[in-house]
Amino acid sequence: MKKPEAKANSRRRFLKQAGSAAIASLPLSSRHALADTFAARVLARPSQVFKNRSPMAPNAFYLLPLGSVRPKGWLLNQLRIQAHGLSGHLDETWADVGNNSGWLGGTGDSWERGPYYLDGLLPLAYLLDDDRLKAKAQRYVEWTLTHQAADGMIGPSSNNDWWPRMVMLKALVQYSEVTGDPRVLPLLSRYFAYQLKTLPDRPLRDWGKFRWQDNALVAIWLYNRTGDPSLVDLVRLLHRQGFDWQAQYADFKYTQPVTAEMIKLNEGQGLADLALSTHGVNNGQALKAAPVWAMVSGAEIDRRGFHQMLAALDTYHGLPNGMFSCDEHLAGRNPSQGSELCTVVETMFSLEQSLAILGDASIGDRLEQIAFNALPGTFTDDMWAHQYNQEPNQVEVSLHRKPWTTDGPESNLYGLEPNFGCCTANYHQGWPKFTAALWMASHDDGLVAAVYSPCEVNTTVRGVAVRVSVDTDYPFRGAVRIAINPAAASTFPLRLRVPGWAEDATIKVNGRLLPSAEKGTFVQVERQWKSGDVVELQLPLQPTLVRGYNESISVNRGPLVFSYPIGEDWVKLRDRGMTADWQVFPSSPWNYALAASERTVRDIRVKETSLDASPFAREGTPVTLEVEARKLPSWRAVDGVADPIPQSPVSSDEPSERLTLVPYAAAKLRITAFPELKG
Template identity: 35%
Template sequence: MRALSFAVLAVLLAGTLNAQAVKTASARPPLAPLRYVELPLGAIKPQGWLRTQLEVMRDGTTGHLDEYYWKLKNDNGWLGGKGDGWEETPYWLDGAVPLAHLIDDKPLTDKVQRYIDWSISSQRKSGYFGPVTKTERDGKPMTACDQGEDWWPRMVMLKVMQQHYQATGDKRVIPFMTKYLRYQYDNLKTCPLGKWSEWSTARGGDNLMSVYWLYNQTGETFLLELGKLISQQTTPWTQYFGGRNWVMQAAAQQNGTAWMDRHAVNVGMGLKLPAVQYLGNRDPKLLQTLKTGWNDLMLLHGLPHGMFSGDEDLHGNDPTQGIELCAIVETMFSLEQAISITGDPAYMDALERMTFNAMPTQTTDDYNNRQYFQVANQVEVSRGVFDFSLPFDRGMNNVFGPYAGYTCCTVNMHQGWTKFSTHLWYSTGTGLAALTYAPNTLTTKLPGGSTVTIREETGYPFTDQIQFTIDVPRAVAFPLDLRIPGWCKLASLLLNGKPLRTDKGGQIITLQRTWQPGDILTLQLPMTVTTSNWAKNSRSVERGPLVYALHVPAATSTHELKEEGTYVELKPKGDWNFGLPQSLVKDPVANTTVTLKNPAGFVWNAGNAPVVITTRGRKIPGWKATNGVAHQPVSARDGFYKGEVSDKEETLTLIPYGCSKLRIVAFPVVR
């Protein structure tokens, strides 16, 4: 292994580059062009509540996990030691690296730089890189690929290197990745993806994504052949999504047969495969396959918070099924890639729904504890088996804790908010596109060389107005794409306070004009209260991109288990067994009251919820929890629960799902 002195010098030189000037290639023939191109990491700076969320992560586990989590702290293999040499350190870096650059945090940047420097310096003459192998620990050099180790953690580290390159322009990254991928090309036939673990087979789409990214940078033709090899050796997600029998069988089976093909995290990662394969062969059927697969997943396994079930297997659409935190953040990343490749606004809507609903609820306010599995209708958080297909021997999958359940989520959760932040904007090649919304400031260069800064000021997803202030040194013409969400019936645009146009939801609009310094573009997305229908004729209350849940006050208790450390249980302090009246379903606006407050600071808890909806409901005495599970009452096909219902109407307080911990989100309907 090489000494670090040259590596450190290279980083210092790279640090003098303007990060926004790093070239981001759209497509190099014969690859298909991207519909939208990622902007360099650092071009987007989160503001408002989103900035607060990232600062909480910096002060919590994302910024400090390596200081106390033993797998990262003790003799780390990704720093040359004998400790963690598999996925956990790369997973953490996959969120910590973008966080450091999103908020320009030098201590965190310096911290993650050590791992990047070591990984680059670890590259052997063959091109292989990473922790010292068993052969090398025995004092022998690697002379064949079978003396290496699992491909999978190196797939994650390639993603880390891409982000580091986008942020810094580090000139070591491209030759480093090229040399490694040539090693992979030379050895995949002898040491295929599945040689060491099924994880590499299931997650080959991430590997393929990095291959095509590098090809767009270099044009090295061997990369196209490598892409074919990886596609052949990866779990055939494209066939599964298009064939449709797989998703139906997954709804019926949680046995040990082919369980890796039903593992929700693998499915979330696999979603990107048809789109990434489309880059290589331009077959539009692949994009239709992705759409079919996504629609089937949500039809058979979808839950009101925007994610499909997976505890760990795909497990149907009953609101008592769980979802793993890793599956959420990986599905988000797959959708972000699908958006870039397809430009389909349906994936943008889906990304916002799971980001603003499913993801925030599964971590604590300080970002130091998380659930392995959350439940949609979650009336208790405690040790137990619940309805999960993976109950785990110690019953720790539902509690909040830093290590409860499996620790993959302890290290992998950090990419959710960070990568969402880096994908708020894309380049169109000739202009810019705002495709998902949150407060931020964008600074980038247009193709003609002009620098543009756009301040996006908004309380979205809680408020319905987004204001873009365009700062350019002089008048400049460029197209600006804006997404009109599918849930919005009619959006309005104002330019400098004057009406510009109106547009229906579910589409991307393009504003082709000459922008003047200080132009203010206001996008108004009226949010009205609606209801949606879910499993067993249940109903959820929605407003804009947010789903609302009954706020159930909780009694919190902290415990400790020798094998897994401290953990937190939550037990309900109030009633939760309510049905919504028929009148609300018929006219949600007339039967609800919406109260708004400014979404400032940390927003994702019941006390700080920027939106509260009040309505009326009636108690269902027979709806009781069994072993912590509130099994859904069955309603008839006419949509009503037929059992005993209280005559007394009571006031119900609904808060955004992402602000809740105990809740009901899928309600029976009562007359």
């Protein structure tokens, strides 16, 4: 694939200078605080796991504090790619999060973009133990911690919207967990007291009204540490003022693509309830609304609300990459429709939180599918450019108004801020928060392998320090080796997620086969663990077919979705500081129908090669599939957009060809959903 060229010399200079410059720009008092904060805290100890206090209902699992899980192997390489790309330099080339940000005391953007950036930059910095990135993050943290108003309000005084503060709260939680900075909890307590006092007269509106669950999540986090009963009152107030997502999905009416006319965008109704309730990012964030409220209510109907919402999104707007369509609003099941990058990372965060609360193995399956396909599929390989909208059937990246329901013509360009800059600020949380959620603590003081990637875990279980090392090339390979090393022999339960697709999975402990590894469950192994114990999972990765829009077929192998890679011709549209905006045009045919069915899918040939440093890149992809296909001349593109997939099965007189399919993210132009050839 022809890739955007890096401006290597200028980036090297930034790498050398940015860390010291960021620290030097702080006031002297803040520099001393920064030094104190960094001193010996980062790797010394992860903070303890706090369970839900009464009257909160207990979670199935609890996320480990940031820093407890650290990446290894290909995942570490992926985070390094992100740090060396736009995430590690955005403030140097994009004014919205630069020195004049309102969240640094300047007169620039004072809404969501600074907090969005910090919410991903901070965990990236600490998971990589990167002092340069920590210094960048610390500037935002330090300004927020040292500029709280006397009444408890935080953030720029030029903007009093509740919504951007909800994002900053999430970032401060992560900062508190990884550093133990004693200033965070008092600041949060003062802010929440101010919010409880003020909300009755200045209630939630527009974005904050639809994203109340993010605010509630942090209030619950603080309640579990302080026991302040007013925080429970605050969560109840947020729920009353927030949008009732469960009511919407109990009687879901938005079963067709949402149009600008339907939500009256031309009449200035973009912030009305109808527009915001069908907005993709709001729905991605809302997936955790019912589980968050279930912690307070304890009601089974609230726990079931998550699956009710996800089932409706899948039924009416589901796409083969694990996402639902939203470009900008819910857009139906046609895989030529797109999903916004903000929605991808916010859906992942909702799944991570919901998995912890509910303990349902299927949520881990969906999280992996999105993380290994939709997330990397919307970036260039070096992560210096991204799309606003990605399409599973993406045959051209160019300046066309089609197919977007309510977005503009730059929507699927690769660049700095195509269409709108929210994704530029927000995407950074995807990989770091996924890493932090790989392992969790269980309600009965054990450990949970929630999702799989190479990592190391350092935590305390029942008073004993435990180190867990996970070695795997998953999702490209099916073997997962887990070494358990407690500081002293210790008895506790270990839960291992067996994916719902994993037929005939096996689990061995020190070479002895367990009697059962039922798919779609968490298998519990309770024993006395000793240093050197090894657990081995074998998750058979077999090609499977998934039916979609118009009975189209997509090919999966475990959590990976496979696509036909269309030839790519990259054309620079314009330079954008340290990066650039790009169009991509097809240089090969794409309109194929597959000769595959549920009966023959096991015959698809699989080819494995060694993992490269960039496993989601097209060059050197570690696994490919070979399938039989024929061209379908009647299936065409108009204005750079593939027509809706013809209803399967289809006939074709074209000669048979053998196609090579690659992982979804490796193909920037791709066909993922195919018509099925008539047998």
